[in-house]
Amino acid sequence: MSPAIFPERGLSLVEGYRTFVGDGPMRTLEAIAHRLRGHRMVMVNSTATGGGVAEILHRLVPLLEELGVPTSWEVMSGDPRFYAITKAIHNGLHGAPVTLSRDDLEYFEETNRLAARSLALDGDLVLIHDPQPVALAALRRDRGQRWVWRCHIDLSRARPAVLAPVVAHVRAYDAAIYSHVSFVPRLETPAFLAPPSIDPLSPKNEPLDDEAVDHQLAPFGLPRDLPLVTQVSRFDRLKDPTGVIDAFVMARRRERAHLVLAGGTADDDPEGAEVLAETHARAAHRDDVTILALPPDAHRTINALQRRSTVVVQKSLREGFALTVAEALWKRRAVVASAVGGIPLQVLHERTGLLVRSVEGCALQLGRLLRDPGLRRRLGAEGREHVRDNFLHTREARDYLALFAHLLAQQ
């Protein structure tokens, strides 16, 4: 349970972000950070590598330091049994039918008790990420501290038996932050909303020139003379990969294009393997569909795929937030996406992309975009600005700082 170590950085992060975000938003961020001078922040999660939260913290912690808010990152650890329990909690919060015994819940709390003794939680602003360390507030909170729980999970379908013990711990916090209003449980703890964000400096989003894109995509033999239509998503029925194929086939009756469905290999997910097989079966005998099962670290390949695509699709049946949409918009791509979950926050219909509600709608809008380069340019340009203003890491950092400043002012 030692503090995480950050990779060496050569560049000033503040200046790096300023080149993407612009001077105004960075000055706002600096102004709020200035207001928090003299306070120390602690971030706590349960892993130093892998997963979206660790990815964000690797950026946010050094960024906050540069902004003059001393910030440390504590990683809570546990044994295999603890991780099995937290995995079950995670799945239950996502709506999967799981069973947690009284023993499991006691073991979960005991591990939190051990962490409460060993972690350095002496900052006056403590931000706890996700359910694994959620019990720490009740166990370690000192007078004068402000504790905030940041929930990155979609709780809208959470199993009540799993949600209840988590929510009981959230009562010890000053506030909780959720990614989307539909994820907010009924609870007295003040709830705030902060959508997730993408990192313009990460391998998944950094600028790539044509040569780099070619290099990344060379192994896959994708056609160069046809517009690419791409969906990047894990092979999950809720992402509707077979629906994407159906819509593409309908659009292909009038337009020439090639479809790429790219997602994780889903080695640890039996249902993922089934869905991948179904997707292959639906695309059987079609030479205009490529299915790519990519390793989890194929960030630059995904970046290149999105940049090469003429249209990016996200035809989910149900969604948490779908940051793949923000990634595509950031790359000025024309996007067709389902009006579910957090997607309508990113895709403003006819302004930053096109929203659909059916296979037929998806086929219609795909065809429209493939035919109209002017429309693609207009949507792509506005989509880029929309993400710049609302869905970059700097905005998430700003929201965290602003909430702590607000809580401190309430004393």
Place this chain on the structure above:
Amino acid sequence: MSEPFAFQTVVHLVQPWGEPAFDFAALARGIADAPDAVLFRHVVQGALRHPAAAELPPDDFSAWAADAMQSPETAERLSYATQVRHDDPATLREALLAALESAPPVRAHEGAGFTFLATVPLCVPTGLVAATPDELFETLASADAATWFLHLVEEPWLAGHAPLLEWLVAQEARPLAELLRDAAHSGLPIDAARALARRRWRRRQLGRRLAEANTRPEGARREAGRSAVARLVRRARGDSAS
């Protein structure tokens, strides 16, 4: 000599408020009961979420009426209320409720209800100050969109007065105050409103500069003319290169 004007910027924290509405009657009840911060979030604050847009998206109420409720007529009425009768919270509330009086008794699908959100503003000093109206204009034109929004839109709407415009009037710069107020109320996205204000301000400055130039010695006038032509050429080259 009065105090310099100190610029602030604003960040809006967002909180859920009340119960979601699944029909227009519930929307009207919510609008009637909601604090001003809720109307502000759904009608006024959108400009700050899309400062660089080519055109402002519709307000949240009319977007919901059009998309989720499939009621274009109600959407039009709400849109008219939010664009034309939004001067202060009380007027807006009254106009929205009037627009909903004849709304049809349709119901939203599960998951497509209207969720009310409230903003919690956090104002922070930017460290930027202006001692003269000219300085104020230049600083405001280049500050972040939130600074423009706070001083010219949010403060007048929520607090009922605009310290920035009052400061300008106290500096005997009423025309500039009116120019800024008009730009902020133009209905344009923030970046476009700022560009409009800059164009109008430069045009007004032209006469003053000409008058000042006429009082300068001949040599200085020639030098200023040469610099202006050089700037023009540079700009033309830059334009053609891009």
